Amino acid sequence: MSGAPSNPLGSALPVTVEARGVSKTYGTGNVAVHALRGVDFHAHQGEFVMLNGPSGSGKTTLLSILGCVLTPSEGSVRLFDEELASKKERDLPRLRLEYIGFIFQGHNLVASLDARENVALPMRMRGWSPSAASREAESLLHRVGLGDKLDRKPSELSGGQRQRVAVARAVSGNPPIILADEPTASLDATTGLSVTELLKQMATEGGHTVVVVTHDNRIFHLADRIVHIEDGRISNEAHP
16 A cells, blocks of 8 residues: 555544654664565544554554654654654654653553552653642543552552553653554453543544554454554555
């Protein structure tokens, strides 16, 4: 597939994240691995997009490039009016903080902080007062079913509970773009659906752009668009 995907939500909605001709290569010569091969992708404000494909297809690499975690070998990436190719590496943390809430597959929680402190951390970094950040963190943890685990450290939580803390942290402070790498992987069906419905609500009611890497066909029906990636290329897309 070439060119930008269609927008099921209407062309009037702005593009918030866009990749053009993006390639990512690891290594050189005979040992080079081509994780992405000239990918074109974009997502609109209020759109909920799922990236699907086999392991090693390039899904997480694309998500990481959109989230300013990795830089492309070739091509351009834009977040709103910011062209990332013109930015220096030292600019990327600011862009992540300003635009991105990221749910990592490995949780990436701060071990020394409790659940409430982990969720409050991005808000504190965005200038929220300690009390306001703490109140919002408590509210978000209640929404993901962890209202009774506010003071627990990551080591005191199950894998599924840590994932829910990671979801709450990603949406804290209302970042305009939310990126998630397998957010339901360690969750049972009921909790996974609940977490995905929260992300869907962030898109439909809050106007956030949500892009999720997932193999979980139990949540496909919540997507506005499912983009299939294989061998580093976007092969097709579907509208559930």
